[in-house]
Amino acid sequence: MSEHRDPLAEQPAARPLTAEGFASLHASAKATAIVTFDDGRFLDANSAFAELSGFERSDLLDHDVFDMGLFADVRHHVALLRELEECGEVRAWGTRLRRRDGILRNILLSAQLLDVAGRRAILTWIRDVTEITGGAGLPA
Numbered sequence: 433m434s435e436h437r438d439p440l441a442e443q444p445a446a447r448p449l450t451a452e453g454f455a456s457l458h459a460s461a462k463a464t465a466i467v468t469f470d471d472g473r474f475l476d477a478n479s480a481f482a483e484l485s486g487f488e489r490s491d492l493l494d495h496d497v498f499d500m501g502l503f504a505d506v507r508h509h510v511a512l513l514r515e516l517e518e519c520g521e522v523r524a525w526g527t528r529l530r531r532r533d534g535i536l537r538n539i540l541l542s543a544q545l546l547d548v549a550g551r552r553a554i555l556t557w558i559r560d561v562t563e564i565t566g567g568a569g570l571p572a
Contacts, residue, residue, distance in 0.1 A: 461480060462480060462557045462558065462559065463478070463480040463481040463483070463484040463485075463557070463558040463559075463560070464477070464478045464480065464481055464555070464556065464557050464558070465477035465478070465481045465492070465555075465556050465558075466546065466548065466553050466554065466555050466556075467496070467497060467553060467554050467556070468496075468548075468551060468552070468553050468554075469513070469516070469545065469551075469552035469553055469554055470551075470552065471496055472496040472497040472498055472509075473494060473495065473496045474492040474493050474494065474495060474496070474497075475493075475548060475553060476493070477489055477492045477493070481558065484529070484531070484537065484539075484558060484560055485500070485502060485529065485531055485532060486531035486532030486533050486535075487500065487532050497509065500532075501530050502529055502530055503527065503528075503529070503530070504527070504528035504529065504530045504536050505527070505528065508527040508528075509527075512525055512527070512541070512543070516543060516544075516545055516554060520544060520545050521542070521543060521544035521545065522541070522542060522543050522544075523542045524540045524541075524542060525540065525541045525542065525543070526538070526539070526540055526541075526561075527539060527541060529558070529560075537560050537562045538560070538561050538562045538565045539558050539559060539560055539561065539562075540558070540559045540561055541556055541557070541558050541559075542556070542557045542558075543555060543556040543557070
């Protein structure tokens, strides 16, 4: 007799985000943002993220990563979501970010699932490694 396993029951638990967590996001020197898991809408972003992306923070809020065209390759974003769904977090995920001015930047993205007011969200930290990689070595 085979045992039936519910894959939803095995999903990693999202950590609840506290007020202190929101405050630390803005204090971080790393480019940091929180987006909803289901539709990729920005809930918050710090000034370092705004500077890296070329968007004003106010332009990001209530828009989604797809509308903003931030992922140079949407397939990488889909793969990132799958990995997050499976593991609850990712570390040093190499991809490319498209800035508002169209310039591509090589980034390493780390992320973890969060619970924000009962809604699944993703906390991301991004490191721009374009100067280190010389524009090579990461997916196009």
